[in-house]
Amino acid sequence: MGYIDYVSARPRPSEDCVVYLDHAATTPMLPEALAAMTEELGQLGNPSSLHNAGRRARRVVEESREQIAEVFGARPSEVIFTSGGTEADNLAVKGLYWARRAAALGRSAAPPRRVLATAIEHHAVLDSVHWLAGHEDAAEHWLPVDETGVLHPAALAEAIAEDPDGVALVTVMWANNEVGAVQPVTELAALARENGIPFHTDAVQAAGQLPVSFASSGADAMTVTGHKFGGPVGAGALLLARGVQPVPVLHGGGQESEVRSGTLDAPAIRAFAVAAAVMAGRRDEEAARLAKLRDDLIAQITAAVPDAVLNGPLAGPGRLPGNAHFSFPGCEGDALLMLLDAKGIACSTGSACTAGVAQPSHVLLAMGADEARSRGSLRFSLGHTSTQDDVDALGAAIGEAVQRARRAAR
């Protein structure tokens, strides 16, 4: 049932199985990516070195760059490798803000201060915006989402119209990591563009499940990371449209077009690119398979727990195919998670734990949910190793687990 033995890269025999329903947190490496990374780890050479070993490593990096560019509809020169999604988001948000500010000061104009972002962004974006507001002169502006977690273009247009020249950048995720809501990125990017404002999108969750094209989206910057679609943790990229030049966050050797410093991790980059190519080759077929499994998962949960509330958009094109997110009235999400874990079922709560105390999910709160609904929620996310057996195991276990979690909460 959907558990990969990392040594043989084959599903494990049934007695060792866990039901892994947390692919949005991280998904097992694809065997092709694991093989490529393992081979590359045995090679020597810094891609910046001029000798033969260095040039060989450089070729690996540049071929990988071409693959990533092709998969995500970008030019190779637009791909800046990073250590993952968090770094790419920090570089986009802080770097674009600083670049806009520097450009304005260079013209002796008042620098734009407003950073527009939805309130449901991942913490890598959310906290970067907060940081700019706390440490720099930025003014944070949280864009509202509807009760399904979607930002409507009219809301962005209204926020920009308040003071178009004062907006430094707009950042809106392509798809939300908790409730799977897909945003109208192309329309949002067009609005920013009409007003001459750089637009960044965090496409970390969308990249492995939806046809994500940087060029067609009209975005100026886009974040992707490998470990959400079968690559290794620690390799990602910020795609930057031609002429878009954020101020670096990391200073040093200037390896990535002077925008990002640090020795390039050729093994991880190669595995990231291989995973992207394999994923892209079967994405549509896989998305259809996951959507079917996801719909059955929703049906089984609703049958076992009739008062469970599905959060986020209805199953359909507006929702990531591998995502189901429920609130279970009268339960604490953490307790329910541990009860399911004891049965070998792995999922996640939307709530973050701060100093041992469960905090309500900022995503559900932004969607208008009350604290109880937010705290009693769980995310089930499917991926390339998911099977019908996984869904059936959850369907068989959820009813009793919810009853026990409710008794514990009384």
Ligand SMILES: Cc1ncc(COP(=O)(O)O)c(C=O)c1O
């Ligand atoms: C939407 C989103 N953005 C950014 C990240 C961070 O990516 P990474 O784990 O590669 O730093 C995640 C990871 O959970 C995510 O879901």
